[in-house]
Amino acid sequence: MRSIAENTTTNILKEQFIPDHVFIYVAKGALRIFDGDTNYIFKSGDAFLARKNRLAKYELLEDKDPFEPILFCFDEPFLKEFQAKHPYKKSGSKTNKALINIEKSVFLTSFIKSVKPYYKDVMELDADFEDLKYEELVIILLKQQPELIDLLFDFAPQQKINLEAYMNKNYTFNVNLERFSILTGRSLSAFKRDFKTIFNETPNRWLVKKRLEEAHLLISKKKQKPSDIYLDLGFESLSHFSVAFKKLFGITPKELR
Template sequence: MLTKANQITSCYLGPQISPEQFIAEHFFLYLAKGTLHGYDGHAHYTLHPGEYCIVRKNHLARYTKIRDNDTFEKVVVIFDTAFLRLFQQRHHTPDAAASNHEAFFRLQPNDRVPAFLQSLMPYYTPGGKIDETFAQVKREELLLILLQSDPTLASILFDFGAPEKIDLEAFMNRNYKFNVSIERFAYLTGRSLSVFKKEFAGIFQQTPSRWLIQRRLQEARFLIHEQGKKPSEIYLDLGFEDLSHFSFAFKKKFGVAPTRLE
């Protein structure tokens, strides 16, 4: 929601999206307070207060939030496919092919963006809700502002094609730390699930699920034994959902609890 003091605080505009590390829909992200570190398997990104970007769909991404005086405030506006299709019809925007591959597309400063964010204030109730009719209009307004400022965004937002077939081995060795389903990995490499599993077995001589666990545990052993990392510091970044599951799997493979290697 937005405060009466014209100070931008957290709000969320558009349909709910999954919190998983697979980005299913494009979204605009503005950081008001704190610092955000992002990683997409290729590069690391940092967003500071007053900066904003487009986070692109069909990418893997992980975020680390750093609070400022125990505060982290952001504005998220979802540009889902249904909304973009409707926008495309209304404004006669042609389909496009993406011209770059980064998950975090940083946007250049534009005076209209902060003004737009402040303009949301009258439409929010004290509970942080907004009428769906106004939500659609405000999302469209933001997109018009962004496209006028940077027309190259069209090549990102209006590319509705599925991921193309890519090198499976290279992709998995680069992205094994992301905690997403096998179905997501198959989709992102441009394969059906059955084809993905067959080709994966031919390359790695293991099932995808078993290989992912083994590869993550090997990396964990290196980080703990060679770099002095603590299990509690690394298990999330290696794709494990909780510390107890990580510790159990580690001890099962290496015969010793990860804390014994510290």
């Protein structure tokens, strides 16, 4: 019901927008995650919490074992119900990080071992044990990292944020305008209106141009290959990237190299 699954058959995983907090334990394999600022590497035995309403890019890394995660998705109804049963006091600690490392502990190690028998499929818990195991995990997380109380039980709606700064940081994420509007605390119409005022351009045109200008810099100055950068810059295919690049600059990415 709350568990989520990822397609792990390819080394490149597209951008993900996660509307709920997600606990991820890397049982096998390794992955890289880019949150717009920082690259994180997680290997077998590592655990982290992916914060809700954030963007991230995931890439599976070469490893002797295929990637195998254990995931728990904490949706708002569950967390509100949990809070009503377990009224933890807020810690007053705040973080703006999209990914929070979860410390290794005896409690967490024992929990991971205990939960494996209850998985029906790769990412699906037996319904009879789901609520119990979800509550157990949250109790463990809050016991060893009390600062997570403020994060998990913050149910306030997304606040309106600085649109210019946000877009200049996250323009490489290939998500639709409606998602960008939600993440910046605006309706879609308000997002488009504010965007036009700030950038004097429509969002779609600005995004393509901004990505292509970055591509031009990476290819001409840093000698990177078009095939190595088009996905990271938010293009869905190499051919689409090449056509758009030539339309703006008059030459193909290969000709620039």
